[in-house]
Amino acid sequence: MLIFQRGLRFKRAFRTSMVTVLVLSLTQVVSADCTSCFALRGVRIRLKNGRSLVGYVPWNSGLFKVPDIDAESRFPTILLDPDAWADFILKDQRHSFYLYTEVFPVSRYVSRVLSTKRFLVRMESGVLTLKTDQISTISAVRMQYDGYDADFEVPVQSRAAIRWLMQKRPHAVLEDDLLVSGFMISHNSRIGRKKLERIRDSILRDTLERKRPAMMRQHERRGVVFLNVPED
Secondary structure (H helix, E strand, O other): OOOOOOOOOOOOOOOOOOOEEEOEEOOOOOOOOOOOEEEEEEEEEEEOOOOEEEEEEEOOHHHEOOOHHHHHHOOOHHHHOHHHEOOOOOHHHOOEEEEEOOOEEOOHHHHHHOOOOOOEEEOHHHEEEEEHHHEEEEEEOOOOOOOOEEEOOOOEOOHHHHHHHHHOOOOEEEEEOOOOOEEEEEOOOOOOHHHHHHHHHHHHHOOOHHHHHHHHHHHHOOOEEEEEOOOO
């Protein structure tokens, strides 16, 4: 599990009949100074137990000891070589990587709010960790979201929130850095910007932070989405 995979920058769901793997990767050459950068690169994986997986792998050519051009030429099998990683990648983190089993694109209306063409979210259950010693073969394959670039990871949303984000035109939007690092988005015609502010303030007034997620889930059922969009 690599230390640079935590969070996201904006800038892209697919499902397959087999288990789908989504791993973070970078299609352009990057330097070690951009350890949080990633873009999607499609792969086909066969596990030693015979299971087949298709999706995207995390690729950042600046995270390896060899020059970028050599790392690119060895993609994606270089991901399975623990000795190929750069020295700043901890040794116990060179033997596994995250797999996103499901990702979902928000609607074009929400994308406009985020000032981006495409934005992906996922559920908490939509990520796995795949150990490299489980893999028999891995090969590159063209996929729909090749080239989707971001920082950190795909942000987590509940199933209810994802349904709102994918299907509905927002009724009101509140940019917020107090409760969430991003936006509060209302898909409820009865909840406008002023009500969003009141909802935020009422949640913040609760001094017990551990209660806030439950309060936020209550509002999600009414069509209010709390979308974290960490900046790079």
